Amino acid sequence: MAPKTQEQYRHMKDEMREKIFSGALRVFSHRGYAATRISDIAKACGISHGLLYHYFASKDEIFTELVKNATTSSANALLHTASIEAPAIQKIEWITAEILKYIGSDSDSAYYFFLMVQISVSESLPESVMEIMKTASEPNNIMTRIIAEGQQQGDIVEGNVEELSNAYWAAINGLAIFRIAYGDTLAFPDPAVLLRILKKEK
């Protein structure tokens, strides 16, 4: 192997690659993987499609890197929250506020959520993406644990933890999608509205 040359090769092109990632994320979200043309991404980045192959080997590689970003960063955020020393309900309040803040802003977050939704539904994806999804730690598992914790502490409503978690994540993902579809004209709910799904009234 020649790790040294590969590393140098990548470092040289990192800046442009970042620019391409950003454009590609939005194009993939709006069109889906298979429907996204390499020329669409190139146009969104203001370069020719030929030049794009100077920075990426293929359409698959761009997509795979994006998915890698999405899975690792979301898993890390959740793991970090889970490790905080606080009552479960506070963990959930904190993460909900964070997620909604980012989804509601102009950042890439909403697009990452929708990217993962598309992947979970899609039946024909590159093998490389399938591999990542298999090894990705599921946010749902972490969330169900926190919910169960909150139930024991008497702050979260009774009921099947997976059903509660699904309802909560469905709302989060749905809002991310609405945000992409309707932009900043969307009336964006307060974290408290979503937390009513889980929180026990006192």
Next chain:
Amino acid sequence: MAPKTQEQYRHMKDEMREKIFSGALRVFSHRGYAATRISDIAKACGISHGLLYHYFASKDEIFTELVKNATTSSANALLHTASIEAPAIQKIEWITAEILKYIGSDSDSAYYFFLMVQISVSESLPESVMEIMKTASEPNNIMTRIIAEGQQQGDIVEGNVEELSNAYWAAINGLAIFRIAYGDTLAFPDPAVLLRILKKEK
């Protein structure tokens, strides 16, 4: 065997078109509009792609008919609920139970929800679909009216009606998507869980 009447032939043609619709709805949902190949639909229906053109003029026509179905049937269901003589909260309880029942079953409902989600996000759609979306009455408008009604009657929590409506619909749509992604292994929440978003505790 006796020769078939014209009506029998017409009936056979209608049946085949229904079969193609059903197959196409699932393929479009799993792959998106632009990424769906005519041969994918044909394969899902167990026919050759040449034969498909015997029943439909183009890929666009199949998709457009599906969108037409989705918009009219969902609008009708909501309008019907809105016209019922009952407190607003009961209307919402009824429609939520209905929607979740259908999404959770093996019917086409979940796919129709996701189809509309994809359309709302997608940037490149056939002109014919764009036309339908422009004239389609928005479910959101009907829902916000019912929610406002429920607030006046003291059964629904205070707060911006559009934000509440968005949170509620986000959860509904999110669950439809989860249902497609995970099939009947999904832990499907009770209507009561979703209604906690809107319902005032007493």
Next chain:
DNA sequence: GTCTATAATTTGATAGAC
């Protein structure tokens, strides 16, 4: 009614000019 063969177009990827 149903299929296979094929035309016309599009698109992912490469090669080579500047």
Next chain:
DNA sequence: GTCTATCAAATTATAGAC
């Protein structure tokens, strides 16, 4: 580094055999 020209493969839609 960047672009344009081009190849090879895939895809929509049509034509024609059975």
